[in-house]
Amino acid sequence: MKTILMTRRVLLAAMLCLLVPALAWAGNLISGQRFGADNEIVVTFSEPLAPAVAGEAANYSVHEEADPDIRLAVAEVALSEDGRTATLKFAEPLNTVKTHVVSMAGAGAAETFRVSKSYLGYLLGILVSALLINNFVFTKYLGLCVFFGTSKRKDTAKGMGITFTIVMVASAIMSWFFYQFILKPFDLNFLQIVIFIGLVSLTVQAVDTVLRKVNPALFNAFGVYLVLVIANCVILAVPLILADNEYNFFETVMLALGAGGGFMLALYLMSSVRERMELANVPRAFKGVPIAFIVAGQFALAFLGFSGLNIF
Amino acid sequence: MATDKTNLQLVTNGILNENPIFRLVLSMCPAVGISTTVMNGFMLGIAVLFVQVFSSCTIAIFKDKIHPRIRIPTYTLTIATWVTVIDMVLAAYLPEAYAKMGIFIKLIVAFAIITMRLEMFAGKESVTASFWDGIGMGLGFMFGMMALGFVRELLGLGTVLGYDVLGFKPLLFFILPFAGFFCVGLMMGFFNYIEARYRRAKRA
Structure with a gap:
């Protein structure tokens, strides 16, 4: 018994000795x-x-x-x-x-x-915020046209979500470079909209052309969604937000990933509900889009629950 | 290819048969996001009307010189140019309304309705027809936004255009941001119902 106590004290003393230099340095x-x-x-x-x-x-x-x-x-x-x-x-x-x-x-x-x-926690915070707390579809009401258009089937939802996320990240990174190294130094901020949307549509056109030649199978699967990407407000909102907040490169990537992922999440949730809703007995006047809006409203209500979520 | 509709038909077509919000279900973001008052709807409606008319005319003028392969980027850049103009004009002359609208003015670029009208109409038709079609679509959008704003403002705050009409607040729920979804859904259902009733009455 006594020896155990002794060893404990020795160990404690040793740990303190180890800690002292660290404290002195701090x-x-x-x-x-x-x-x-x-x-x-x-x-x-x-x-x-x-x-x-x-x-x-x-x-x-x-x-x-x-x-x-x-x-x-x-x-x-x-x-x-x-x-x-x-x-x-x-x-x-x-x-x-x-x-x-x-x-x-x-x-x-x-x-x-x-x-x-910690900076990593802050970056993950941006990602989670764009994904859940400030989900672009359910709490900022952006990208709704495409959201209602492509959430009828789960397959469509997945295809659209993946295509959108890829284009989103690529165009956000390009927008960031353009903003930091061309628009800001030359004081061309009034050209923001033209440059950002131009980059998006050029990305889409480039991906379209390259994919058509390089991988026709993949093009057949995802090609139809490419044009729709331009009609999605989120793709323009993200560059505008990152220019407003002066985000750096990593923050930009995280915001773009969060926006794309959040859109995919919203699409997937919505399509799961809508697939089942086809079997439900909905009043005739509400069939199709009107009932989808009411379901989206309920999702938005549920997503309000994420506000105040603070993990990092 | 020329359209066989008269100018008046083109305008009413945009307001009723092909109403951007309730019929084509396009440009839903502002319809849900900032349709809380009639005034908001009116302001954004004006902005969209201008952008739609100007871009329709621009594309109708240059339609023969645009290579079909790059038409979508061309359309987008044309719209972006006109949105920049409207954005700067509003920021300079109506700063209060501009602050309320926030990011939505800039996002007019990505409103599906404008690109779609350029693709479906202005890219094929004459300048005059495109002008009237643009007016019709813009007015239709404005009408939809104002109708939504009217319902939400009346039910949520008991006011219309800021004037106290009811004297009490029936359902505060409608002024909350997410209620936009419910409101659009309910109104769409309501219009569908009216139309079904109207058709049945016509047949009988």
Whole structure:
């Protein structure tokens, strides 16, 4: 029994020895920092601090890295009982996408550290957001013409979804290059619409021509959907959104994938319902498109449930 | 090939028989997304009317010089040019309405109705016929949007064009964004029903 306790203590001491250099490198006092709820920053200290030091809102000063002039007011600070964890609460929700800089006075020398989300999580956040939370079909009401036109059969839905996703990603990447390296440097922003839709229709035409020659079988399967891609508002909305938000390359790819995937998901869900609906006894005036709209409304209602979903 | 319809028939055709929203089921995105008030529908309707008429005329003028293989990209670029014009005009002169419409003005480019009319009509017919067809389609779209806006505004807010008509709010549900789907579905069903009744009465 005693030996086990001894070994445990030794192990603990060894772990502490291993940790010490890491803590010293991190700037000793602050051992961890992260975003809590949408208006919180949680700071962990390596040693217990007095409430008069770490629990005073006036001792903290927080700003976004990009705007050092705009100080975010700390409404209150909740210090845990052991004095090691302080939760800074703000009056307004933080923009957790941006890196925040926190300076803390009072504990000897002032401490300054940065709080940010992991970038990979942020990228996945964009993907999930475009896929579910801000699904282009059910919460932004875009791409509906094609959506109602091609959701009668599951096979059609799959074909359209895949074709659309491929063209979407390709044209979004091209739009991003054009926007960053041609439109912005030469101040040609008023040409956005023409350039973006031009790129889309050229992509479609190119894929059409290449596929017809290289792989006729694949063309027979997906060729019919290619023309429809141009008539889908989503294909234009994505480049406009990424230009508005100044997305970088990876964010662009994620948004395009999310938009395409979300459209495919919506199509597939809808086609499953519509295949069954043909057997249902619908009033004659509502047969076909009208009842499809009402089903889509119910889907939209269900997709509202995803709002507030925050995984990363 | 010339159409045998008179100009008036071309216009009424767009408003009634081939109404873009309730009959052709094209351009549904704005019909669901921003048809919450009559005014919104009217503004977007005006924008679409201009784009449709101008692009129809442009394509009708140049139809002989466009290679059939690249006609779709040509149509799209023509529409995009006119949408850019409308977009900038609205942003300059009606900034408030422009802000309400948001991204939808720019998305007129991708509205299926315009491309489809160019493909089906303006690419084959004379300039005059295309002009009247464009007017008809634009008015039909505007009518559809305003009808939807009327129902949603009246039932959701109890107002028409911002004026208080009912004095109370019957069904707040209709003003919520997703109710656009329900509203379009119900109205389409309603029109189908009216038409069926009308046909039966005619036959009897």
